[in-house]
Amino acid sequence: MRNALTWSAFGLAVLGLGVATSSASAPPRRYYLALGDSIAYGFQPAKVGLPPSRVKTGYVDVVATRLRALAPKLRVVNYGCPGESTTTFIAGGCPWLGERRKLHDSFRGAQLAAALTLLRAHPGQVGPVTLSLWGNDYAELWDACKGNFACVKKRAPRARAQFASRLTTILGRLRAAAPGANIIVTGIWNFDAAHLKQTDPLVRSFDTTIRKVAASRQARFANTFPTFNPQGSLAREKARLCSLTFACSKGDPHPTNAGYKAIATAILAASG
DSSP states (O other): OOOSOOOTTOOOOOOOSOBOOOSOOOOOOSEEEEEESHHHHTOOGGGTTSOGGGOOOSHHHHHHHHHTTTOTTOEEEEOOOTTOOHHHHHHOOOHHHHTTOOOSSOOSSOHHHHHHHHHHHSTTOEEEEEEEOOHHHHHHHHHHTTTOHHHHHHHHHHHHHHHHHHHHHHHHHHHHHOTTOOEEEEOOOOOOGGGHHHHHHHHHHHHHHHHHHHHHTTOEEEOOHHHHSOSSOHHHHHHHHHHHEETTTTSEEEEOHHHHHHHHHHHHHHHO
């Protein structure tokens, strides 16, 4: 089976409904730090080429608006970089920056280093921190197999283990730099509308990996899978996916405005 969709240079990873383990709920602080890839950035296919100031319907925007009801002076720092993977997040080299495109909040080098610099410069003043980072790692597995599903299934255990190791490093360093921050890690959804029955178990295995890593570093986990991929009826699951993403209309896995709003609601629920 060929890979029905690819992240190309854009990447993904977000939240949904449901909460796992974490530290106690905390109100918003001075800064809301958004980290990750195209989902944190708020990417949509029709907005390619627009300046970041005109990309403002992402979940970060919705969450920030809600949080400002509690903290009117809240400042958002959004380092989300389309195309980012756990590898480039640590080492640098996000493709979006390589194409000389702009971000909501610019940084040089690795996104992890930029995040740690901010956290250390403002101890106790950053929270929540959201992290959306899995789409490009998942896409790399499919790309390595040229879309062959049997190959993907065979290579998936090793790919998950490597992904888990990098994610553990990322969350461990963020937690060490911000011991009391409310860190929320987003889960994965299945964007392969044409092969949901075959690929749902694979996606859920990656989701479980993210959940376990988050718990090991006292971070909250927001589960997108039940929101974007409700189980029980393939027709209903596809309809929901088509409504919350551009997977069916444009062959693009990124969320619609409704999808980003659903993610924002889940983040707020997970944040307490």
